[in-house]
Amino acid sequence: MIHVSMIVNGKAASADVDSRTLLVQFLRENLRLTGTHVGCDTSQCGACVVHVDGRAIKSCTALAVSLEGAEVTTIEGLAKGGKLHPMQQAFQDNHGLQCGFCTPGMIMSAIDMVNRKGSHLDEHTIREELDGNICRCTGYHNIVKSVAQGAREMATAGAAKAAE
Amino acid sequence: MSATGIGASVKRTEDIRFITGKGHYTDDINRHGQAYAYFLRSPHAHATINKIDASAALKAPGVVAIFTGDDIAADKVGGLICGWMIHSKDGSPMKAGAHPALAQGKVRYVGDHVAVVIADTYAQAREAGEKIVVDYGVLPAATDTATTAKPGAPQVHDVAPNNTVYNWHIGDKAATDAAFAAAAHVTKLDLINNRLIPNAMEPRAAVGEYDSGTDALTLYTTSQNPHVARLVLSAFIGIAPEHKLRVIAPDVGGGFGSKIFIYAEETVCVWAAKKIDRPVKWTADRTEAFLSDAHGRDHVTHAELALDVGGKITGLRVHTIANLGAYLSTFSSSVPTYLYGLLLSGQYNIPAIYCEVDAVYTNTAPVDAYRGAGRPEATFVVERIVEIAARQLGRDPGEFRRANFVTSFPHQTPVILAYDAGNYGGALDKALALADYKGIGARKAASAAKGKLRGIGFSAYIEACGLAPSAAVGSLGAGVGLWESAEVRVNPIGTVEVLTGSHSHGQGHETTFAQLVSQRLGIPFENVSIVHGDTDKVQMGMGTYGSRSGAVGMSAVSKALDKIEAKAKKVAGHVLEASEQDIEFKDGKFTVKGTDKAIDFASVALQAYIAHKFNGQELEPGLKETAFWDPTNFTFPAGVHICELEIDPETGVTTIDRWTAVDDFGALINPMIVEGQVHGGVAQGIGQAMLEGAVYNGDGQLLTASFMDYCMPRADDLPSFRVETIETRCPSNPLGIKGCGEAGAIAAPPAVINAITDAVGHEDVAMPATAQVIWRAAQKAILKRAAE
Structure with a gap:
């Protein structure tokens, strides 16, 4: 067993884990943060996307022990003070989810997309950038709308924060 | 509203x-x-x-x-x-x-x-x-659908000689043979309905x-x-x-069936x-x-359509081999029979139909219901052969369909089902307008000028949903009844729990069922919670599949609400000191006819529980009712989907340019959710048509056993969709609902293949029509044109 410590959703978290423990297992099994899902075993579906040090990664493809000291944000860490993140709100507003299983990964990928590509995202860009996240329910139509709205509102929220 | x-x-x-x-x-x-x-x-x-x-x-x-x-x-x-x-x-x-x-x-x-x-x-x-x-x-393994029943194939189960589970048939063979004997034109079609893996x-x-x-x-x-x-x-x-x-x-x-x-x-x-x-x-x-997981589809079919001199369809003959895999999964036997053969009349007036289905074992995973379950397979047969017939006769595909549509209801098909209500021409009109069908010639020319091939494909589908009248399905071999149950529990402060046997795994029942209750009882939406998915809480239920939650599950809720209203009126009568017959209930208020005496729903609930104002021996305290709803007919959602796409003949890369759907689902509870169901269904249908296919090799190894090998539709494979509805209410349930969950997956595959075959100018395109398949088809068309 190896001791590993991280900052997860702003809180210190540590555990003694088997060296082969994946980040997603550490989150789900050690920390009981079950919002991050496992939908495949080939790093294709994106249900497990979380942010590590501000960048989206597939947590099924990272060893927990390789992330000593990392700052991790999961879907549970997005809403602040009872207020949904604009991207979360956008998914509800646009019916961007049905069964909800792929949704945490979709939202984490979408936020990362905005962080990398800015808040003016056209449909083509959103569709290309969602290539690593599979949804079986929605046909993506409403996910694309959700991401576009979330991106715009992240910019608005960012501007409002800067003005404060 | x-x-x-x-x-x-x-x-x-x-x-x-x-x-x-x-x-x-x-x-x-x-x-x-x-x-x-x-x-x-x-x-x-x-x-x-x-x-x-x-x-x-x-x-x-x-x-x-x-x-x-x-x-x-x-x-x-x-x-x-x-x-x-x-x-x-x-x-x-x-x-x-x-x-x-x-x-x-x-x-x-x-x-x-x-x-x-x-x-x-x-x-x-x-x-x-x-x-x-x-x-x-x-x-040695038997893996091939078409040949597993042939002599000499390895035997999967000793009890099933020639790997044959059953040789089933439906329809009138003699009448159908007579229709073909008298036909002015016969269109023939061989097709494979590709095997899919559900992948929730x-x-x-x-x-x-x-x-x-x-x-x-x-x-x-x-x-x-x-x-x-x-x-x-x-x-x-x-x-x-x-x-x-x-x-x-x-x-x-x-879930999608799996x-x-x-x-x-x-x-x-x-x-x-x-x-x-x-x-x-x-x-x-x-x-x-x-x-x-149980796989879906996997049919090998030969179909023939008989037509008279005027282009009226006079008969349909179908022979299908359906692969059920190595074992019979829970509902597998019903899929290529009663969920398939009964849908072969499509939206059309076809006087004679005869269908034979040979269900076979192979050394592959069990095959059972997958979104649409039998109905996509039937629709693929009907909508491909109707399209080809129109082309062979030089008729416009939309107008050819219209000329053969069922136009009066109820309509008894030759394959058991009796369609109760619909407006097939109305859906077609609306779809043609939304798709700008008039402009297709100009758009084809514009594509051709860029070296591209443009095609348009129709699918006028029908499905039988709202599964199903228990006695009817019992007579067809079902081991269970297909009613649904509901229990409405009104709490003393007037909030409500609804326990339903329907199960939500993405459909949004916690919202839609609460909409019904909120409206009927005139109470805030937030005061309703929906309980499902636990056999200790919900007494009994048949679950969610076959687009049945609205038509059957909500009908049960509606019936329980009728009882709640009736009981609450009795309580209100005692409280307001009026005869029960004089109590009216509207917008959450009980009033005494012709007076200003009124009491709201929550207060009646409290009175029902404290039981101070009535004799508890004559009227039971409390406010809780249960209902079982057994449908009187299937429901018949139907619609027209039009796919327009553009092919790059140099690469086979194909872009769906517009998708137009006009569906008749009867009354809608939540249009946003309905549209979402159509989007998802169409995506799975496009997946079947262009991307997905389970492949077993001759040894029975599944070659498509990961997301690296089995091509799931991703965001950049799909277009945005134009989804509209028309409404003819379903006459067989109190809410007028027909169901919407499977329509897209049923409608989409023939629309896509009809569009591709329109673009390339010949019919030799199999599913999944990947870029490689389409490239071959496009090259064949180019060579043919050059030879002419």
């Missing part, structure tokens, strides 16, 4: 937990002291099991127990069942081979269950599984738990119908009597939990899902 009532696009209640990561899917559930199951699966498609040596595995770290088929048999646990009896045309019952939860003596497909290893951790169970030595006697994003999972104090079992599982699971596990498999078995299907991450069925894994987990007196958990990895 109120902001949260029927017809309003209310944002979903359930979304909040899903977008914040607070859902509770089966794999999120952990029970104290749980052990983990790993299933050792067959690497061979067909083999005898000569010996299983688990001695080394039993000594591996953390191993609690290892069980094989012998242990299951010794405990007298029954095999998995198929719940729909089909008779062959000679009257003989279908030939169902035994389906033990763990293989006994023989394995019949790659992924078949050989043993279960239970250990303290999943990693330990898996490692121990690799230490089990199985001596297999490998046999949440893999199947199960947690079995035993309470030795009460001798009761609990199974948490990824099910679309937990009560059916309990019934089958109790009455047929014999795990425990129903009152000692609780099945909970919590949040379920998509989570209807009662599989080996959950059976073994709940059985083993008692055996070792510890909770047992299993979660499929994606490869296990590919190997062992």
Whole structure:
């Protein structure tokens, strides 16, 4: 067993884990943060996307022990003070989810997309950038709308924060 | 319309937990002291099991127990069942081979269950599984749908000679033969309906738990119908009597049919939990899902359409070979028969139809219902052959369809179903306008000028949903009734819980069912909660599939609400000191006719419980009612989808440029959710048409067993969709609902293939029409044109 410590959703978290423990297992099994899902075993579906040090990664493809000291944000860490993140709100507003299983990964990928590509995202860009996240329910139509709205509102929220 | 009532696009209640990561899917559930199951699966498609040596595995770290088929048999646990009896045309019952939860003596497909290893951790169970030595006697495998019934093919089950489960038929053969004898034109078509793997994003999972104090079992599982699971596990498999078995299907991450069925894994987990007196958990990895979830479709079909001189359809003759895989899954036998043959009239007036279906075994995973289940296969036959007939006769495909549409209702088809209401021409008109069909010539020319090929394809589909009148399906061989139940519990402060046997795994029942209740009782939407998915809470239910939750499940709720209203009127009458007949109920208020005396719903609820104002011997206190709704007919959603696409003949890369859907789902509860259902269904239909296909090689190895190999539709494969509706109310249920869950998956495949074949100018395009398939088709067309 190896001791590993991280900052997860702003809180210190540590555990003694088997060296082969994946980040997603550490989150789900050690920390009981079950919002991050496992939908495949080939790093294709994106249900497990979380942010590590501000960048989206597939947590099924990272060893927990390789992330000593990392700052991790999961879907549970997005809403602040009872207020949904604009991207979360956008998914509800646009019916961007049905069964909800792929949704945490979709939202984490979408936020990362905005962080990398800015808040003016056209449909083509959103569709290309969602290539690593599979949804079986929605046909993506409403996910694309959700991401576009979330991106715009992240910019608005960012501007409002800067003005404060 | 109120902001949260029927017809309003209310944002979903359930979304909040899903977008914040607070859902509770089966794999999120952990029970104290749980052990983990790993299933050792067959690497061979067909083999005898000569010996299983688990001695080394039993000594591996953390191993609690290892069980094989012998242990299951010794405990007298029954095999998995198929719940729909089909008779062959000679009257003989279908030939169902035994389906033990763990293989006994023989394995019949790659992924078949050989043993279960239970250990303290999943990693330990898996490692121990690799230490089990199985001596297999490998046999040749039957894997090909078209040839498995031919003499000399390897035999999957001894009880089914020539690998034939049944030879079923429907319709009038003599009348159909006569129609063909008199036909002015006959269109013929050979097609393959490609095999699909459902791939709900949440893999199947199960947690079995035993309470030795009460001798009761609990199974948490990824099910679309937990009560059916309990019934089958109790009455047929014999795990425990129903009152000692609780099945909970919590949040379920998509089903599409694949989570209807009662599989080996959950059976073994709940059985083993008692055996070792510890909770047992299993979660499929994606490869296990590919190997062992029931697959869909897999038909080989020859069809012929007879037409008179005026282009009226006079007959349809269909022969289909349907691959059911290695064992009969729970509802598999009904899919290529009553969910298929009965839909072959499509939206058309066809005087004579005759259909034969040979259902066959192969050494492949079981095949059962997948979104649409039989109806996509029927629609693909009808909409391809109708399109080809129109082309052969030089008729406009839209107008040719219109000329053959059913226009008066009710309409008795020659294949049992009686369509109750519809407006097929109206849907076509609207779709043609929205798709700018008039402009297609100019758009084709513009594409041609860029060196591209543009095509347009129609699909005028019909489905039979709202499954189903119990006596009717019973007469057709169903082992269960297909009613639904509801219980409406009004609390003393006027909030309401609705317990429904429908199960939501993405459909949004917590929102739509609450819309109905909120509107009917005139109470705030927030004051209603919907309870489902737990056999200890909901008395009984048949679950969610076949687009039945609205038409059947909500009808049961509506019926229970009628009873609530009737009882509440009695209470209100006592409180307002008026005759029950003089009480009116509207917008949440009970009033006495012709007076200003009034009391709101919440106050009546309180009065019902405190029971101070009436005689408790004459009128029972409380306000809680149950109802079972048994449909009187199937429902018949129908519509027209038009696909327009552009092909790059140099690469085969094809872009769907516009998708127009006009659907008639009857009355809509929540248009936003309905549109979402259409989007998802169309995406799966486009997936079938262009991307997805399960491939087994001749040895029975599944070559498409991961998301690297099986092409799931991704965001950049699909267009945005134009989805509109028309409405003819369903006359057979109180809400006028027809159902919307499967329409897209039913409508889309022929629309896509009709568009591709229109673009390339010949009919030789098979599903999945990948870029390579389309490139070949386009090159063939170019060569043909050059030769002319």
